[in-house]
Amino acid sequence: MKKILLEMKNITKKFPGVVALDNVNFQVTESEIHCLVGENGAGKSTLMKVLSGVYPHGSYEGEIIIDGESQEFSNINESKKTGIAIIYQELALIPEMTVYENIFLGHEITNGISVDWNETIKRAEKVLKKVCLQVNPADKIKELGVGKQQLVEIAKALSMDVKLLLLDEPTSALSEDDSENLLGLLRELKKQGVTCVLISHKLSEVIKIADTVTVLRDGETVGSLSAEKGEITENTLVKLMVGREINDIYPKRKVKKGKDIVFEVKDWNVYDPSRGKQILSDINFNVRKGEIVGFSGLMGSGRTELALSLFGNPGRSRVSGDMYIDGEKNNFSHPENAIKEGLAYVSEDRKGNGLILIQDVKQNITLANLREIAKRGVVDNNAEIKIANEYKTSLAIKTPSIEQKVLYLSGGNQQKVSLAKWLFVKPDILILDEPTRGIDVGAKYEIHSIMNELVEQGMSIIMISSELPEILGMSDRIYVLSAGKISGELSVEEANQEKIMHLATN
Amino acid sequence: MSFINNLKKVLRQNIREYGMFIALFLIMLIFTIATDGIFISSRNISNLLNQTGYIAVLAVGMTLVIIIGQIDLSVGFLAGFLGAVAAIAMVSWKLPVIVVIPLVMGFGAIAGVLTGLPVAKLGIPSFVASLAGWLIYRGALQMVTLKTGTIIIPNDAFNAIGNGYIPDIPGLDFLPGAHKLTLLLGIIAIALFIFNEIRSRRKKKEYKFDILPVDMFIFQVMFVSLLIFGITWILAGYNGLSWTVVIMLIVTAAYHYLSSETVLGRYIYAVGGNPEAAELSGINVEKIILIVFGSMGMLAALSGMLFASRLQSATTTAGQLFELDAIAAAYVGGVSAAGGVGKVTGSIIGALVMTSLTSGMNLMGIGISSQYIVRGAVLALAVIFDVATRTRGK
Incomplete structure (x- = not known):
């Protein structure tokens, strides 16, 4: 039996007039790839914001347990210290800065007073190798493609001793090739013991990579599927997500195209x-x-x-x-x-x-x-x-x-x-x-x-x-x-x- | 009971819009109490409005500039310079007032477009482009007043703009001491307002749209009508409407209509909200930027002439810091520095708040240094209030 890294118990989060999360339970086992799926507005992002401390303790009900310890984050920095890193859909890199500056932005390596650039570059190279990205750390972010930028984001997270990596739709802006690359990297990281939570709309991707899938619908957990048991199929996922069956997401047309x-x-x-x-x-x-x-x-x-x-x-x-x-x-x-x-x-x-x-x-x-x-x-x-x-x-x-x-x-x-x-x-x-x-x-x-x-x-x-x-x-x-x-x-x-x-x- | 609940609901939903009115009302109330009623006297209110005139006109133009996400620092000295040009046109070129005013406003529009050109065509930040204008017009003002120093304007018609009042209807002897035409105009304004509100309500009903409950509607109409009547009553007690106030009202009404009802107005807000999306929606963003800067220049000319007329002369330092007062008025009035949000009427209220503070503190004998600090604090508070009520979301 593997150790449970993260447990979110009975999380309820209300906004004026809306219950965004209703008694949600979410469990992540150590060094697995856990996908979180659900329609837009199902509460995935809200759940991640509760976890990362964007919504501070007290603004929601329920308990967050990491490594067996109950946590009460009042801001993002506290969750970061516990080893939670989030990579958002919109990348949070500064285009005019170099790769190594970006990687260590916010936790610069200093020798007391000034930044130790040599050490920074050395460590940046090391962490870039970890994500299998071959770029010169001195390149500016704006010179890289979106796919590579994404990897820099992950490198940034890894540079901080991360236990749990949350990725919010990382592949939505990537081409098929870059997505494939990224998924490969996640598998690699899993071997190194990093636990990943992946929010994704691309079901094919989820089926390919997930060890476990949790499905949210209208702010409630409606199911948890395991790959080992062979429960993760497109049909089950779609059915759980929308609460009804959609046989073909590409409806057929009645009329044939014209000639002109x-x-x-x-x-x-x-x-x-x-x-x-x-x-x-x-x-x-x-x-x-x-x-x-x-x-x-x-x-x-x-x-x-x-x-x-x-x-x-x-x-x-x-x-x-x-x-x-x-x-x-x-x-x-x-x-x-x-x-x-x-x-x-x-x-x-x-x-x-x-x-x-x-x-x-x-x-x-x-x-x-x-x-x-x-x-x-x-x-x-x-x-x-x-x-x-x-x-x-x-x-x-x-x-x-x-x-x-x-x-x-x-x-x-x-x-x-x-x-x-x-x-x-x-x-x-x-x-x-x-x-x-x-x-x-x-x-x-x-x-x-x-x-x-x-x-x-x-x-x-x-x-x-x-x-x-x-x-x-x-x-x-x-x-x-x-x-x-x-x-x-x-x-x-x-x-x-x-x-x-x-x-x-x- | 339901009336109170309705009132609470309407107030809560529109706290952002009513916030400035409430703030202005409170400021006036405090000064009225602190000065034993001198502040609210006809004479003082009349003066206060006349002092607001040249800044309010600038603030209206600045509102649109800030809405499209830009800034124009050049307008203060541009106003000063064009005021001097107007003086020279009358004194040296011997042009009649009726020619001078449109001519100088035309110059202003051209100057505004020139500031806007590098912004629109080359994407140069307007802060920089207009800072260059600030220097240039400052130099230009000093150059044209170099030989003569202050230019005295001996033209009564021109000077009336900043100092005169509309004539009264002759031969009426009821209500002695009150300006009858002002009262009459006030009553006409109220009638038009009520008529308009009822018409728009009926139209909305026809379309089956949501409308205010009847009691709220009557309350709102009564409140605004009383407000208009109160102001006209106060003004009628001292010479009546001044030409400055008339100009201010016309400019405000025209720009309010333009920004809230016309296609051009929508385009301006769209450009401010998201220029790329606006461009892709078929809006010519460059053209909109030029129009807004052009209108700003034109209003700067008007402001410069109002000021010159008020002083009855063009001075070498006219227009100094006007631009910052106008920007402050716009921000106090709820215009967002991020662009895309703001109202012309808000900026007018903002301008009134700022002049009320000056006027009130002057009456109380508070030193100029303290006045600056108080006005700065009010600006900061207004912006904090604005951001706080905005991020509360829906």
Whole structure:
């Protein structure tokens, strides 16, 4: 029998009007990989915040026991001292600082007065080796890719004598390759005796790596599964998470795609002067009416850049090539023009450049098409409320009211607001960049269903996604990008994961 | 009983918005008691409003600048410089007032756009761009007043802007000592307000939206109406409405409408809330930045002319520290330094809070050094209150 490292007993956490956690029990055995899954809003993050002391002792009910000792953390530093390290979805590194400065930020090695840089670099090298990351510790963080940055975060945690490593959706921003790398590393760390708790939405990943899975739903523990007993399967997980069975998260469409080409791009080249780099070269592709065209490719292959360069080029890259909408040649100097011509772009980064978090649901929904509800430059507030309520109902956006700030919504609902905003533009061609990143299975299914409805109504969709099952499940046709070039075009019938990966790494 | 509960609920939900009004009310009450009622006298309130004028106008423009996440330090000396330009235009170029005012406001708009250009096109921090403006306009002000020193403005029409009052209706002899036109305007304002509130309530009902309970609605309308009446009554007791107050009201109303009801206003808040998201939503962020800085420059011109008119001259140090007073007023009024949040009316209240403090403490004979400390403390408290009520969340 292995030792129990962490035990959280009967944790209840209430916010005004909501019970976020209701008598949750959570047990982690030493040196295991323990996955925590659940839909958005199920209470995973709240539980981790209780554990790490973000919500101090006294603000919740229940007990936390680590290594047999009851703990009462009143802030994050106290939990850190006990050996708990958390790695958040949004990386907490400082881009302008070097790798070694970042690793020891907050617990610098000093010789009494000043920082001992030589010792710092030496130790940084050691800990980088532990996470199998081959970089020069003197490199700046901003020079590394997201995957490597993630490893630096882990190195930072390891430099602090960590007992329990919490990772909050570490792979949501990573490409398949980098994710694979990271999972390998976690297995390696497990051998070295580090215990990991992993929050993840990617069930395939969970099935691959977990020793134990705890499932949360609506603030309650609904199950704990063990890999040894062979209990961890996709079906059981989904069933526990949503409380009902979803047989296929990629619902089938009734209508077949049309024949007319509505959107075509020829000899498209993009050069980014700020990075001094050719981002895309010789891109040729087309989209038919009522079709979903998937764009697959690794991180950094230029998918988002392609979308943005087509959508009025807000990044001010140097662009050449031709774009045709309904056979007519077009050229956009600003997203404003692209929107007028029937394009819409739902950003991959809903918090960064998709939504205005401090504004409410209705203001976000109407922003891109405000003129529609304005007379002579004056906004009709009543019409706005009406429209926002319509989208709230039709997309089933879960929010207490349309006056709620988007900041307080869960990821899936934020994504729906983002989608509503672009549907209100009434586009002919909808570009969806990672439409279901970081959102739970239930919401994923809903968004996929909405996409199907849209193409049935005759809209065309360009979908960029890092998740191969999503690409395969939703697209009619697939383009694969590799290092700024289209390395292949596949119909959905001939495509499979291996073929796409082969083209992507070409 | 339910009335009290409703009142409590409405107050709690809107504590952020009402907080400043309550603070202003308390400050006025304290000074009124401390000065045996001199503070609330018609003469003092009238003076206080006239003193607020040139800062309030700047604060309105600064509100929008801060909302889009920028700052403009140049407006103080720009106001001073343009005040001097107005004086020169009248004294040396012999231009009539009616030409000078729009001309100088045009200059102001151009100056504002020039400050905004490097910010919008090159992404240079507005702190730096406007600091350069601060130096340049300071130099420019000294240059144009170098030969003459203070320029006396001998134009009565111009000087009335800062010192004059609206005329009264002749031939009425009831209520002696009260300014009848001011009272009449006050009553018209109340009538318009009530009419507007009822109309918007009816419209909301038509759409089946949530509305305030009837008792709360009546209470709110009565309260605001009484407030307007109280202020007009006080002003009517001493010369009536001044031209400065009229200008302040027009600017406030126009900018309040612009920021809360128009597409442009929405775009301004969107740019402040998240410029990248705004750009991707088809908003021309560069254009919005230029418009906001342009309007700031225009209001700086207006502020400069109000000040020159009040002094009846253009001085070599006019405009010094105006920008910081305007920024303080905006922050006291609840504008967020992080951008995207704030109200024009809030900044006007902020400006009134700051001048009330000065005026009240002057009446009490408190030394200037202590006054600075008190005003600093109030600024800090206001911002702390603002942040505390904001992070409480929903």
